[in-house]
Amino acid sequence: MLDLSSRTQKLWRALVALYLITALAASPAPARQSGAAAAPAAALTDAERGLAERIKAENIKEITTALSAPAMQGRGTGQPGGEMAAQFIADRFKKLGLKPLGDKGSYFQSIKFREFQVTPETSLRVGDSSLKLGEDFYVSHPFSGDKDVSGRLVFVGFGIQTAGRERDDLKGIDVSGKIVVVIEGPPRGVTRDQWRKMKAGFLIKKNLFALGAAGLIMANSGTEETPYQMLADYMTRRQLEPAGENQLPPQFPPFLGVSDAGAEKLFAASGTTYAQALERAHRGEFVSQDLKLQAKVKVKLRNAKATAANVVGYVEGTDAKLKEEAVVYTAHYDAFGVGEDGRVFPGAADNALGVAEMLAVAEALAASPPRRSVVFLAVTGEEYGLHGAEFWVKNPTWKLKQVAANLNFDGIGTEVYGPLKKLVGFGAEHSNLGALLESVAAATGNQVMPDPMPEERSFYRSDHYAFVKRGVPALFLMGAPDIDRQALVARVREYQAKHYHLPTDTVRPEWDWEGPRALAQVGAVLGWRAANADAMPAWLASSPFNRKRGTDEPPPDEP
Numbered sequence: 001m002l003d004l005s006s007r008t009q010k011l012w013r014a015l016v017a018l019y020l021i022t023a024l025a026a027s028p029a030p031a032r033q034s035g036a037a038a039a040p041a042a043a044l045t046d047a048e049r050g051l052a053e054r055i056k057a058e059n060i061k062e063i064t065t066a067l068s069a070p071a072m073q074g075r076g077t078g079q080p081g082g083e084m085a086a087q088f089i090a091d092r093f094k095k096l097g098l099k100p101l102g103d104k105g106s107y108f109q110s111i112k113f114r115e116f117q118v119t120p121e122t123s124l125r126v127g128d129s130s131l132k133l134g135e136d137f138y139v140s141h142p143f144s145g146d147k148d149v150s151g152r153l154v155f156v157g158f159g160i161q162t163a164g165r166e167r168d169d170l171k172g173i174d175v176s177g178k179i180v181v182v183i184e185g186p187p188r189g190v191t192r193d194q195w196r197k198m199k200a201g202f203l204i205k206k207n208l209f210a211l212g213a214a215g216l217i218m219a220n221s222g223t224e225e226t227p228y229q230m231l232a233d234y235m236t237r238r239q240l241e242p243a244g245e246n247q248l249p250p251q252f253p254p255f256l257g258v259s260d261a262g263a264e265k266l267f268a269a270s271g272t273t274y275a276q277a278l279e280r281a282h283r284g285e286f287v288s289q290d291l292k293l294q295a296k297v298k299v300k301l302r303n304a305k306a307t308a309a310n311v312v313g314y315v316e317g318t319d320a321k322l323k324e325e326a327v328v329y330t331a332h333y334d335a336f337g338v339g340e341d342g343r344v345f346p347g348a349a350d351n352a353l354g355v356a357e358m359l360a361v362a363e364a365l366a367a368s369p370p371r372r373s374v375v376f377l378a379v380t381g382e383e384y385g386l387h388g389a390e391f392w393v394k395n396p397t398w399k400l401k402q403v404a405a406n407l408n409f410d411g412i413g414t415e416v417y418g419p420l421k422k423l424v425g426f427g428a429e430h431s432n433l434g435a436l437l438e439s440v441a442a443a444t445g446n447q448v449m450p451d452p453m454p455e456e457r458s459f460y461r462s463d464h465y466a467f468v469k470r471g472v473p474a475l476f477l478m479g480a481p482d483i484d485r486q487a488l489v490a491r492v493r494e495y496q497a498k499h500y501h502l503p504t505d506t507v508r509p510e511w512d513w514e515g516p517r518a519l520a521q522v523g524a525v526l527g528w529r530a531a532n533a534d535a536m537p538a539w540l541a542s543s544p545f546n547r548k549r550g551t552d553e554p555p556p557d558e559p
Contacts, residue, residue, distance in 0.1 A: 001350050001382075001410050001462055044443050047368065048525050052444075054364040055524060057517040063092075063356035064516075065507050067333065068348035075347060076337015077240055077381045078113050078306025085333050089311045089378045092359055096366045098313030098376060101397045108309040111380065111391050112243040117340060118236055121300035124217075124256065126153060127293040129265050136262030137217070138235040139299055140255045147254040147299035151214040153266060153291040155181045157281045159204040173288050176212035179295040181258075181266055184220045188282040192223075192455070205255075214253055215297050217266070220278060221257040225455075225496070228259045234501065237339055240306065240384040242391060254297050269293050308334075310388045311378040312397055315362070317531065319371035325402045326373040327531045328472075329523070330389060330463045331358040331409040332382030336501060348507045349413030350500065351382070357409045357520040364524050370531035372404055379463055382410075383501070389463035393470045400550035404536040405433060406474035407527050408464035409519075412495050414488065416511040418481030420518035422449045422488075426459040430543040431473035433530070440526050444518070452485045453492065471551040473537040475526070479519035481512075 044052065066072070067088065073081025090107040093100070102108040118139050124131040131137050157169040159182040182204065186195035195201065208216055222228035235257070258266070263274040269292040270277075281287045311333070317323030331354040335347025346352070355378055362376045375398055379388030393400060423446050428434030441448045451458065459465065464474035480488050499505045530537055539546035544556035 051364050052521040055360045055520045057513040060356040060516045061513045064352045067352035068346040074337040074345040075335045077308045077334045079337040086309050086311050093313035101312040101314050110309050113240045113306040114243050115304040115306045117238045117302045119300045123298045125296045131262050134232050134236050137256050137258045138232040149214045150296040151177050151179045153293045153295045154178045156288045158183045158185050179215045180213040181217045184218045217256045219263040254299050308380040314375045315366050315369050317373040322371045323373050325404050326375045327404050327527045328375040328406045329358050330377045331355045333378045334380045343503050346506050348505050351410050354409035360520040361524040372531035389466035393466045403472050405530050406464050406467035408476040410462040415479035415515035415519045418512050420479045420515045421482035422480040424478040426476035431539050433475045433537050469555040471547040471549040
């Protein structure tokens with residue numbers, strides 16, 4: 001599942017907007033529907049029971065193991081392992097009898113990328129001290145190219161300037177030409193959800209750059225869920241952007257994150273410590289000051305070109321008219337490949353498992369096609385910003401206006417914790433797919449539960465969201481055993497700390513493969529019912545995404 005990259009890249013794209021906003025103003029968020037209305041239980045039909053029986057746990061285990069094996073080299077986008085994985089999936093499609101839906105009659109939809117790697121020559125020097133890349137600081141998505149800037153170091157607290165100047169963290173501080181140190185919010189008394197809904201972080205950064213800051217250093221950049229070291233580890237890996245996307249302008253300043261230990265070095269000549277300044281800022285005191293040191297930032301990149309491919313095939317529907325429409329299944333096959341330091345990121349749970357579940361559904365539906373056609377789309381580049389899914393919806397190989405729904409397999413393998421009993425459908429509150437999921441859950445002996453970790457904002461963080469933005473109803477499926485929310489969250493947090501996006505995301509002996517099988521069965525029946533219904537799934541009138549399929553309108557603001 002996508003984590004850090006999409007959020008950061010969206011911020012960077014937003015920072016090059018032409019408008020300037022300097023005021024922060026809170027506004028109440030609209031009420032959101034907690035879930036779709038439950039549908040009456042509908043027992044599985046004979047055809048659906050046959051469909052479910054064709055899904056085998058041993059096949060899911062075999063595919064997951066093969067895709068996460070050392071030979072696949074972490075399935076990196078634009079790396080040899082990624083090419084091997086794409087060919088593996090294409091071979092499976094062919095074996096199952098899926099028709100190709102890629103470029104020039106193939107299963108492959110080629111995508112060109114620009115690749116970036118921060119090199120060891122990158123440096124941050126403050127006074128007489130040199131900070132260490134990774135340990136003390138990282139460069140946040142340096143897509144604007146190499147940088148070499150210097151300036152006086154100034155601190156502006158949280159950088160808040162309210163409309164009436166009741167609070168002005170920049171009072172008396174000229175940031176023009178300076179390297180500006182700012183605390184990543186929110187301040188105490190403001191929740192992260194409130195801070196996000198105000199778009200406070202974006203407005204503050206935009207304002208500082210518009211006022212002429214030569215560079216920006218974000219302190220307090222980690223959270224309990226995403227500590228600094230996790231951020232730094234990710235940001236020092238190779239990064240990718242589609243080749244056709246606009247680069248940031250050359251004059252765009254460098255943007256760094258700094259650890260707590262690194263931040264203390266910035267305050268060495270200030271007469272106070274970073275820890276003291278942070279605590280005072282949280283109390284609402286004015287802490288902005290000249291830090292009395294010169295700073296020099298050097299960003300050095302290695303640039304390259306890369307090519308990767310989505311893998312796409314389809315099962316033709318049986319109805320002469322409805323087969324022109326399609327239900328699209330998605331699962332991203334990429335992981336982080338081989339790192340600069342030789343580490344391999346197998347991505348077993350995230351997301352070899354999801355691909356295996358999708359292929360299990362493909363095998364079942366290929367043997368018994370529904371009325372509508374069914375497209376199976378294994379996408380690349382998800383970990384770098386949903387790039388494969390975004391590319392497909394912008395360059396669809398099936399008309400978007402005729403895509404009935406998207407069903408997405410992704411996650412961190414919560415379904416392997418035991419026999420499946422709980423289901424989460426991210427996006428269920430937006431369309432009547434939510435009611436359909438309730439019906440399938442009841443028919444398969446499962447229970448739909450609310451998002452157990454809404455603060456993770458999973459609805460916005462996987463490939464289905466590319467479809468949602470273009471007006472296609474979608475569900476991102478997650479499964480779990482019969483444990484309560486607290487126990488599930490504890491297991492997820494443990495996985496995030498030990499395995500998420502790390503070389504330790506491997507197939508483990510204790511995995512219960514009946515869970516993935518059951519989740520694939522739910523996904524298969526869900527798609528079967530959507531593909532056989534007289535009408536395509538529809539948005540609920542209350543959803544902000546209630547728009548026509550194929551729309552080019554920008555999506556509503558994320559909460």
